[in-house]
Each structure stands twice: as C-alpha cells, then as structure tokens.
Amino acid sequence: QKEVEQNSGPLSVPEGAIASLNCTYSDRGSQSFFWYRQYSGKSPELIMFIYSNGDKEDGRFTAQLNKASQYVSLLIRDSQPSDSATYLCAVRGSAGNNRKLIWGLGTSLAVNP
Amino acid sequence: EPEVTQTPSHQVTQMGQEVILRCVPISNHLYFYWYRQILGQKVEFLVSFYNNEISEKSEIFDDQFSVERPDGSNFTLKIRSTKLEDSAMYFCASSGQGTSTEAFFGQGTRLTVV
Numbered sequence: 001q002k003e004v005e006q007n008s009g010p011l012s013v014p015e016g017a018i019a020s021l022n023c024t025y026s027d028r029g030s031q032s033f034f035w036y037r038q039y040s041g042k043s044p045e046l047i048m049f050i051y052s053n054g055d056k057e058d059g060r061f062t063a064q065l066n067k068a069s070q071y072v073s074l075l076i077r078d079s080q081p082s083d084s085a086t087y088l089c090a091v092r093g094s095a096g097n098n099r100k101l102i103w104g105l106g107t108s109l110a111v112n113p
Numbered sequence: 114e115p116e117v118t119q120t121p122s123h124q125v126t127q128m129g130q131e132v133i134l135r136c137v138p139i140s141n142h143l144y145f146y147w148y149r150q151i152l153g154q155k156v157e158f159l160v161s162f163y164n165n166e167i168s169e170k171s172e173i174f175d176d177q178f179s180v181e182r183p184d185g186s187n188f189t190l191k192i193r194s195t196k197l198e199d200s201a202m203y204f205c206a207s208s209g210q211g212t213s214t215e216a217f218f219g220q221g222t223r224l225t226v227v
Contacts, residue, residue, distance in 0.1 A: 036218075042221070043220050043221045046216075090156075099146075099216075101156075101158060106155075
C-alpha cells in the first residue's frame with residue numbers, strides 16, 4: 001500500500017515566522033510531488049509542485065525534495081494569518097502512465113497575529 | 114483564469130437514489146479525475162479518464178460508479194444507488210499533457226446521503 005504521511009499538527013507559528021511542513025512517502029519510484037492548501041470546507045488549491053531533488057522557490061514558498069530519503073517539505077516564510085489552513089502533500093505514482101495523486105492527511109497550520 | 118467548475122455545490126439525496134455530479138474541466142486539459150474526501154479523512158482517488166476512456170480506477174470505484182464525457186465539455190460522475198457511506202465531498206480535477214503536469218481542482222460537490 002503506497003502511503004503519504006504528514007504530521008497532522010496543529011502547527012502553530014507567530015505571524016512573520018517560518019512555517020515548516022513535512023511529508024514522507026513510501027513509493028520510491030514516485031515522480032512528482034505537490035503541495036496543496038485546503039481551507040475548511042473548500043477544495044485543494046495548488047501551491048507548488050516539484051520533481052527534482054533540491055529546492056524550488058516561489059515567492060514566500062519553498063519546496064524541498066530529497067528522493068533518497070523519500071522526503072518532501074514546504075517552507076512558508078513571513079507567515080501570515082491568511083496562511084492558516086491545512087496543507088496537503090500529494091504524490092504522483094511511478095507505475096506506467098499512472099497519474100493519480102496519493103494524498104497525506106494534511107498538516108493544520110495556525111498563524112497567530 | 115481558467116478553472117474547473119462543478120455543479121451542484123451541495124446535493125442531498127435519499128439512500129438508494131441515483132445522483133449525477135457534473136464537472137466542466139479546463140478546456141485544453143486532456144486528463145480528468147474524480148476524487149472524494151470524507152469529512153476528516155484523506156483525499157481519495159476514484160478514477161482517471163483520458164481519451165474517452167477510464168485510464169485508472171481505485172477499489173472504491175466499484176460497479177455503483179460510472180463516469181462519462183457526454184459532450185466536449187462536461188465530465189460526469191454517476192452513483193447508481195447511493196449509500197450512507199457515499200456522503201463526502203467529491204472533487205473533479207483536470208490536468209494537461211506531460212509527466213508532471215499539475216492537477217487543478219473544482220470547488221467540489223458536497224454529497225449528503227440520508
């Protein structure tokens with residue numbers, strides 16, 4: 001069973017701090033990795049994707065991937081109260097033309113003013 | 114900005130009834146998906162659709178479920194005889210070509226089976 005694991009939190013950070021969200025996955029052949037943000041009762045909203053080892057930066061967000069450790073993380077710099085949400089890690093599998101996403105349960109982030 | 118749209122936003126149905134959830138994917142996308150999320154649980158893959166046929170389905174997607182692309186724009190999910198445990202948020206998503214192309218989600222349909 002291919003799994004994606006996240007610490008459910010809640011993770012609480014003060015406004016302006018760096019929030020660090022982590023995710024591990026079991027399928028070593030996974031190709032692509034995605035971070036989605038989900039507000040309560042809403043649909044997942046794509047924040048970033050990464051598929052090469054290393055860091056990828058987009059504004060206040062940085063995704064980090066380490067395939068050897070099967071680990072992907074998301075850093076949010078200068079956290080804002082509006083960043084308070086659940087952050088979902090999703091992994092695209094390795095088998096053939098498999099395009100389905102396998103999801104973690106999500107980490108709840110609270111940014112305190 | 115192009116977006117995936119879903120209707121209805123909320124559907125209440127009696128157990129045993131058939132429901133059809135509708136989606137309009139982003140127009141130049143080629144891959145379409147249905148996912149569901151039971152309250153407090155993980156998002157779960159149901160089915161993917163490409164080139165007018167199912168490309169993959171999960172164990173959840175049993176004979177009670179079916180998908181169709183009845184015309185050039187709509188993508189539907191039908192549940193033939195709903196059960197209480199089908200109550201969930203159902204999300205439609207679409208993506209373009211390529212191996213790492215991200216999926217964009219509609220706003221979801223909240224299905225409540227009573």
